[in-house]
Structures are given as C-alpha cells and as structure tokens.
Amino acid sequence: MRKSKKVRRKFRLSLAAWHAPAIIGLAIFLGFPSVAAYADLATFLSGINRGGERWRMYLTQSPAGSVHDVEMVFSDPITAGALDGGAGITLPDGSRVALTAETKHQGTPDEDRVTRKLKKGRIVAVTPVTPPKDFTAGSILQRTSALMEPTFDSQEKMIFAKPKIKGKEIEIATAFYRKRPPKPEPGLSPMLAKLVTNEKPDILATAYVRPEPDYARESPFDSILREDSNGGRFIPDISPDDHAWAATPLPPGVFSKEEQTCLAEGIYFEARSEPLKGQAAVAQVILNRVRNPTYPKTICGVVYQNKAWRNRCQFSFACDMIRDLIYSRSHWKTAKEVAMAVTAGKIWLPEVGSATHYHATYVKPAWAKTMKRVGQIGLHIFYRTYGGGWS
Incomplete structure (x- = not known):
C-alpha cells in the first residue's frame, strides 16, 4: 500500500514536469x-x-x-x-x-478612369530653340517641353513664307560657321600677331604659309577662280592723302637674308626701345623709301645711304662713327620678326601711310617744318613729304 502511494506520487511529479x-x-x-x-x-x-x-x-x-x-x-x-x-x-x-x-475581374480601363480635364493631354509640345552660334554636327541643343491640351480643329497653325535673306547670305553663313582661332604662324610671335592687318602675305614671303580660304565668306569656286590682279604680291591699301607710289610692290630682292638683316639692323638700332607698333612704323618708313623712286631700290641702300658722311646720313646710327654691336639677343630676334612681317605686308599701319621721315620727340629738326605731320607712335613723330613725295 505504501509502495503504491510512492508510485502515484512519482507519476504526478513526472506528469507535471512535461506539462509546461x-x-x-x-x-x-x-x-x-x-x-x-x-x-x-x-x-x-x-x-x-x-x-x-x-x-x-x-x-x-x-x-x-x-x-x-x-x-x-x-x-x-x-x-x-x-x-x-x-x-x-x-x-x-x-x-x-x-x-x-476563380473569376477574372474586368476592371475599368485606365484610360476611362483618368480625368483628362485635370491631367491634360499626353502630347508633349517641343518648343524649338534657335541653334547657338559656332555649333558643329553632333551638338546637343537644349529643348524645352511642356504638357498641353491637344486640339484638333481645322484652324491653320503654320504657314511657309518666302524668307527675306537676300543680301544676308554671308551673314547667315557665318552664324553657322565655327570660327577657329588662328594658328600661330612660323616666325610670328603672339604679341606681334595683334598688329597683323593682312592675313594674306606676299607670295614671295616664304616664311609664311598661305592662309586657307574662308568658305563661310566666299564660295570654293570664287576662292579658286577669282582673278588676282596683283599676282600674289602685296600692295598697300593707301588712303587718298597718301602718295601714289606707295601702292606698288616691293622688289623681290627685299626678301633675301642680306636685305632682311639690314632692315632688322635699322629697327634694332633705331627703335628697339619702342613698343612693337613703333618698331613696325620705323620698318614701314624704311620700306616706303624703297618704294619711293627718289631713294635707293634696296633696303641696305636706304638704311646705309650716305653712311660715309658723319651725322648726315638718313639714319643716325649708320654714320655716327660708333661701332654698332648687338648685345640683346631677344631684341634682335624681335627686330627680325618685325622686319619680315612688315616686308610681307602682314602689317601695314594706316596712321603711318606713305611717310618717309620721322624724328624723336626730344629733337626739333629744321626739315620737319617742310613736311606734313601724320602722327606719333611712341617717342617718334612721322612725316609725309609734299609735292607727291618727290622732294
């Protein structure tokens, strides 16, 4: 009896253990x-x-x-x-x-459920934008778009009118022409390029490459078939007050090394302290004398004319009895560049024109009263002779 109670108690404890x-x-x-x-x-x-x-x-x-x-x-x-x-x-x-x-639901189509009066139409209107200048093929032009209510009336929306472009063909062509910056030319420094007035140098100036035709301003046929009355030679575009002899080409020999050296020496010893424009003005005066029939026909002949007469030559450095030495290589290089640019006609200063004389501002020569003053550049005053330039 006692044993059975112990068994039942043990069973209840085990039952409680796995109950939770x-x-x-x-x-x-x-x-x-x-x-x-x-x-x-x-x-x-x-x-x-x-x-x-x-x-x-x-x-x-x-x-x-x-x-x-x-x-x-x-x-x-x-x-x-x-x-x-x-x-x-x-x-x-x-x-x-x-x-x-189980059964397919037939919903209302999306197009019927959308309130078009509030949503507007699904047509995108593209507003054209004028193409910018200097664009090339492949450029991405900016476009603006906006939603609009489509209309399908019969009113006329666009017409084609005859364009009024007569006389503006070149202007319109240049608006779509990509203008590239000029490439630096051999022998022409960037500072000197600012003085260039003529892109087409003398055909005898081998130091410069002939420029390519600008087809935005002239057709390929005109650039090839146009008659060149000057034969590629540079002739100055003189003003009505200039002498007629100034509108003549220079002798071919002026492009030789010897002649260019004489012109560079004249620029170096006469105006190396002047700005580039002042140096170009002195070179133009020397070349004007070569064009003038009353002076020698060579640059060396003009620069060193009367060099044996002390202080009576055309350019003071040539007859001051002082040995001329070149000490500044940078100024000498600039003088040679200016000499070739002016000789080739890439630089022609209208304010100097056909002047054949000049003097420094700190002197007053007697001959200045007998000539026409045309202007001043730097410390030099330039003069043009009277009587057609023959005196």
Whole structure:
C-alpha cells in the first residue's frame, strides 16, 4: 500500500514536469499554422465555401519565375480584383503560395478612369530653340517641353513664307560657321600677331604659309577662280592723302637674308626701345623709301645711304662713327620678326601711310617744318613729304 502511494506520487511529479513544455509546444503549433491552415484561413476570410477544394497541392509558376507549392483561390470579386495577376507569398516555413482568382475581374480601363480635364493631354509640345552660334554636327541643343491640351480643329497653325535673306547670305553663313582661332604662324610671335592687318602675305614671303580660304565668306569656286590682279604680291591699301607710289610692290630682292638683316639692323638700332607698333612704323618708313623712286631700290641702300658722311646720313646710327654691336639677343630676334612681317605686308599701319621721315620727340629738326605731320607712335613723330613725295 505504501509502495503504491510512492508510485502515484512519482507519476504526478513526472506528469507535471512535461506539462509546461507541452503547453508551450501547442502554442507554437497554433501560432505557426501549416500550409493547409493558411488555405483554410484564406477561405474563411474570403467567405468561400468550396467543400473539399480548400487548397490545391500542385506546382505553379509565378510571374517572377519562382515555383509555388500551393495555390489559394479567391472567389470574392473585390479580393480577386486586388490579387489578380498571379501574386504570391512566401510562408514562414519556406513554402510558396500562389494567389489566384476563380473569376477574372474586368476592371475599368485606365484610360476611362483618368480625368483628362485635370491631367491634360499626353502630347508633349517641343518648343524649338534657335541653334547657338559656332555649333558643329553632333551638338546637343537644349529643348524645352511642356504638357498641353491637344486640339484638333481645322484652324491653320503654320504657314511657309518666302524668307527675306537676300543680301544676308554671308551673314547667315557665318552664324553657322565655327570660327577657329588662328594658328600661330612660323616666325610670328603672339604679341606681334595683334598688329597683323593682312592675313594674306606676299607670295614671295616664304616664311609664311598661305592662309586657307574662308568658305563661310566666299564660295570654293570664287576662292579658286577669282582673278588676282596683283599676282600674289602685296600692295598697300593707301588712303587718298597718301602718295601714289606707295601702292606698288616691293622688289623681290627685299626678301633675301642680306636685305632682311639690314632692315632688322635699322629697327634694332633705331627703335628697339619702342613698343612693337613703333618698331613696325620705323620698318614701314624704311620700306616706303624703297618704294619711293627718289631713294635707293634696296633696303641696305636706304638704311646705309650716305653712311660715309658723319651725322648726315638718313639714319643716325649708320654714320655716327660708333661701332654698332648687338648685345640683346631677344631684341634682335624681335627686330627680325618685325622686319619680315612688315616686308610681307602682314602689317601695314594706316596712321603711318606713305611717310618717309620721322624724328624723336626730344629733337626739333629744321626739315620737319617742310613736311606734313601724320602722327606719333611712341617717342617718334612721322612725316609725309609734299609735292607727291618727290622732294
């Protein structure tokens, strides 16, 4: 008897030991329903009473390409309309469930549900923008767009009118022509390039390359077939007050090394302390004398004329009996560049024109009263002779 009581007490203790884990396990089981429970729950919520066809255990492919284990069917129109399209879910246990509708819901087309009066039309109006200047093929032009209400009336929206471009052809062509900065020419420094007045040098000036025709301002046929009455030689564009002999080409020999050296020496010893424009003005005066019939026909002959007469030559450095030495290589290089540029006609100063004389501002020679003063550049005042330049 006593032994049986001990057995019953031991049984009750063991029963109490596994009672708590059992309750926890049951709660977990109820809290995580199985696949069939999910199907029953969906059936209950949707109000479907399909008897034995609560869920279907077969494989079906979702729109995203995954494979589902179960397919839930909803017959409620509202629920089916929301789930239409083969949507699916993944259960906590990793199984896949596809949601399908028993009957296809015929919804209202999107086009009928949109209020066009508030949404406006779906036509995008592109406003044309004038192409910017200097654009090339392949440029992306900025466009502006806006939504607008489409109209389909019969009113005339666009007409074609005859353009009034007569006499503006070159202006219009240049607006679409990409103007590239000029390439530096051999023997022409960037500082000296600012004084250039003529892009087409004398054909005998081999130091410069002939410029390419600008087809935006003249046609290819005109650039090739145009008659060149000067034969490629540079002739100064003189003013009405200049002497006629100034509009003549220089002798071909002025481009030789010897002649260019004499011209560079005249620039160096007479005006190396002057600005580039002042140096070019002195070179133009020397070349004007070469053009003038009353002076020697060579540059060396003009620069060193009467060099044996002390202080009575044309240029003071040539007859001051002082040995002329070149100490500044940079000034000598500049003098040679100026000499060739002025000789080739790339630089012609209208304010100097056909002047053949000049003097420094700090002296007052007697001959200045007998000539026409044309202007001053730097510390030099330039003069043009009267009587056609023959005196």
